[in-house]
Amino acid sequence: AQSVTQLDSHVSVSEGTPVLLRCNYSSSYSPSLFWYVQHPNKGLQLLLKYTSAATLVKGINGFEAEFKKSETSFHLTKPSAHMSDAAVYFCVVSLLNDYKLSFGAGTTVTVRA
């Protein structure tokens, strides 16, 4: 079985400052890891995914995430926040032979002008 813990339910940053969203996972096997973003009243958009290649994964809109197996973490970062980054971010885990995704509870990001 696998599970996902997003360590912050809410993160508030000023525009132009770095963003860090923390995610820890537990899994019996080598998982695939994803970050999705959901803007208000929209569907989920894939930001990036890790599938056992490079541990530093670059995604869309300047986001990147680092897979650390020893820490079972997959934290998401962006060097400079933009107002359009205000949204809910989900860390997601899936196993090799499974259609089901395990979602974290989500982190709401607000960006102050």
Next chain:
Amino acid sequence: DTEVTQTPKHLVMGMTNKKSLKCEQHMGHRAMYWYKQKAKKPPELMFVYSYEKLSINESVPSRFSPECPNSSLLNLHLHALQPEDSALYLCASSHGQGSYEQYFGPGTRLTVT
């Protein structure tokens, strides 16, 4: 084209009505999904179709009836719903399971009166 489309965007229905939600993708994906999302929560899996056959039913009440007429289309038929069924219903698709990312549609906002 990495788009999943859903219609309608909004739906208001009474508890005795019958309505259908529609989902379409043209990415050649062979797996399609229905999720239910309540406010401020992650999506919850309802159904998975793989190669047009129902693969997973997450113990969803029979008032929700999925249908996959062909590899590009997915329907969710609704009948005798309850007010607590009001939610955002998301459709998704993927090439397969595990490391394959799921692409989500914009959702249908359902209100049951």
